[in-house]
Amino acid sequence: MASLIKSQIIKNLARYTKNLSADNVNLSLFKGEGEFLNLQLDENVLHSVLHMPQWLRIEKVTCNRVSWKIPWTKLKTEAIAIKFDAIYVEISAIGPNDKPNSSVQLANTTSTKYGFIDKVIDSICFSINSVDIKFGSPGFQALLHASRIQLRSTNPLWQVADLRSTRIVHDKSDQVIFFKEVLLSAIKLEASVTAGCEDKPTPLRLITSHSSLKITVKKRISDSGIICGKLELVLDDILWVLSEKQLKASVAFVKSVVDIMRQSHEHTRNTTKDDKQTTGSTNSEKNPMKYDLETPYAQSPVNMSDKPIDRLFWRYNVLETSFHIVTSRIDFHFCGGLQSRRDSSTMQVLLDRLSLDYYPEHIAGATRQHWQKHDNISLSRSTWSHQLLTSFFDNNPHLNGYKKFLFEGALLMR
Template sequence: MAGIIKKQILKHLSRFTKNLSPDKINLSTLKGEGQLSNLELDEEVLQNMLDLPTWLAVTRVYCNKAAIRIQWTKLKTSPICLFLDKVEVEMRTCEEPRPPNGPSPIAITAGQSEYGFAEKVVEGMSVRINSIIIKVQARAFHASFELWQLQGNSLNPKWQHSDLRYTRVTDPKRGEVLTFKEINWQSLRIEADAIESDDQDLSSTPLRLITNQGRIRIALKRRIKDCNVLASKLLFILDDLLWVLTDSQLKAIIHYAKSLSEAMEKSAQQRKSMAAESLQVRPSQNIKFTTADCFILYFDHYDVKESSYHTFISRLDLHVCNDSSSMDEDEPPPVGLQGAMQLTFRKLGFDYYPIHRPGEPFTFTTAFSPQDYFSSVLPLILNPQVSTRGRQNKKTQSLLSCNRKTLQLPDGVPAVHLQFTEYYFSDNPSLSGRWS
C-alpha cells in the first residue's frame, strides 16, 4: 500500500518537470528525503497552474537545485516540503493571444479522477525558495522581478497554520472542495527599462522599486469528481510602500502601459468570446440545511462564488519630482519648471471581477480587512503636497485630503470609491435578456 501511495505522489511531482519520470526521482522510502539538480520545469504546466492571462506566456523555467522531504507516517496532517535554491523564469508578451490555459495540472495527472488522497497530499505541499527571478520581454521594454525567501503554505480558512486536514473545506452535496494558500516573501525588487529601437525615442533612467515583506492569498474551489478549478480568489497584500519617481520615469510607465494595452485588449476580447459556456446560469441548489449540516453552512460562509483578483496596500507614499540630471547645477532652473509632488494613499485597494454570471447577486462589498479575505474595498485617499526648489524650509500644506474623524466616516466606508463596470453580450441568445 505504501508503495502505491509513493508512486502516485511521485507521479504528481514529476508532472511539473520535463523528461523526468517518477522512477528517476531518487527518494528514500524510509527517510522520505531526496535531491535533484539542474531541473527544467514544464512551462505549460506552470502556466496553467498560475492561470496566466493569454497575453502573457511562460517560455522557460529552470531550477539549479531542489530537495524534497516527505513524512510518510504523517501524510494526512503534515505537508510535503519542497526546497528550491534558485529559480529562473522567462516570460514574453504575446501580440496575438495564445491558446487559453488548459486544465489544472492535478486534474491532468489524476487522469480526470476524483479528488482523492494523493491529490490532497500534493496540493497541500509546502514550498520554500531562496530566490526567484522572473524576466519579462515585451515589445517596448524588458522587466525583471526578483523575490527572496519565498514561502508557499496551505492554511486554514482563517489564514492560520494548522493541521493539513483543516486546510480544506468540503461539501459532499455540492461535490466541491475549498483550499486556501498563502505565498509570502521577504523582499521584492522590480526593474523595467526601455528597449532601444527606431520606433521609439525614450531616454529615461530604468524604473526601480524595492518593497519589503508582501504576501498573496489564494482561495480555490475545485470540483471533486475531476479536480478542475471552478473559481478562485487572489489577494495581493503589500505593507507601507515608498516610491520616488522622476517625471521622465512617470512618462515611461505610461508608455509601457500603452504598449501593452493592445495585447491586453485582444486577450480580453478572446475571453469574452469564450464566456458563453462559463456564463451559463447555474441551476439553483435548493439545499435544506439541518442541525447536522453545520459543515455545509461553514462551506457556504467561505465559498468562492466567482473568480476575482484584489490588491491592498496599507500605505503608499508616491513622490514625483523633476529630472534634474539634465540641468546645470550651477544655474537655477527656470521659474515654474522645477518642483515636486507627494501623494499619500492609505488603505488603497483594487478589485477586479473578470466575469459575473447573469441573474446572480454581486458579491462586492465595501468593507475591507486584511484578515478577512472575502471582504474587499476600493478606498482612495489623496494627500498631495506640492513644493518647489528653493522653498525646502517652508512647511508644505495638503492640496487635497480627507479628515475621516471630522466627517465621522465609519471604518468600512472609503473616502473615495471608484467603480467601472463593462457589460457585454455573449454569443448565446438565451443570455441576452438577462443583461441590463
C-alpha cells in the same frame, strides 16, 4: 526498489523537463527525501500548463536545485515540503507575427471523487529561496526579483494549523474549500524603456516587502473539479519616488504592454473567426458553465441546519472567482527636472488603504451582496444596471435564452 521508483519518477516528469535523467536525481526512499539538480523545464509544456496568453512566450526556465521531504507516516496531519533554491525565468512579449510557444496537448486525467490523494496534493507546501524573472519586448526590458517565498496551508483565519483544519468538506453541497497563503519577504522590480522616449530614461525601480497572497479554492467532491477561487494580495507600505523622466518611462511601459495585448487579441479574434467560418460551428452551445438563473449566487439556504460544519462552510463559502489587492499605504513622490532649482518642483500623492476588487465573470444582473465591502452605492448601481439589462432583453426578445451566458466584468477601486 529505490532504482525502480526513481525510474518511475523520471518517466512521469520527463515530459516537463529537457534534461531529467538518473544522474541529476537523488532519492532516499525510507527517509522520504530526494532532490533534483540543475533542471531545465520545457517551455512549451509549461506555457500550456499555466494557460498563459499567446502574446507571452517563455524563453527559458531553469532551477539549480529542488528538494522534497515526504512524512510517510503523518500525511494526514503534515504536508509534503518542496524546496526550490534558485529559479530563473525568461519571458518575452511577442507580436502577432512572431512565433509563440508550441501548443502541447496535455494528457486527459480521469475525473475521480475528491479523496485522500487529492487532499495530500492540495496540502503541499513550497518554499523558494529566490526567483528572477526577466521580461523583454521591443519597447522595454524588466527584471523582477523575489526572495524567500513560502506557500503553506492555513485554516480559514490564515493561521498555520493541522492539515485537517485547513479544508472544509461539505458533503451536502458536494463541495470542499481549502485555504493557502503565499508569503513574500521582498520584491524588487526594475524596468527600462528602450523605445518611445527621446532620450534614455532612468530605470524604474520599485521595492516592496512583507507581502502576502491569500488563496481560497472551492472544488467539487464528486469529480475534484475546480468551481471557483479567490485571490487577495495584501501589500505593506510602499514608497515610490519618480522623476519626470521615470514618469514618462512608466507611461511608455504601460503603453507598450497595452499595444502588444491589443495586437495579440485582434490577431486571435481574426484567427478564431476564420476557424469558425471553416468549420461552420460555434462554441456558444458548449459552454460548460451552468447556473441557476433565479439564485445564481445564493449565500446560504433558508432552512440551513444548526450543524457546526454547515455554519462554517457557509461562513467562508466562495460564490464566484475574484481577485483583490489591498494596500495599507502608498506614498508617491513626483520630482521635476533638476537642471535648475528654481524650475524644479515636487508633488506628493498619498493613498491610504487602497483596495482593488476584480470580478471577471459575474452573471449580468445578478446580486452583488456577497461582494466584499458591499454598500449602498453598489445597491444604487444595481438598480439602474438591472433596468438597462431588462430593457435590452425586452428590445431583443430572441436573446432571452442567452441570459445565463451573459457575463460582466467589474473592477472596483476604494
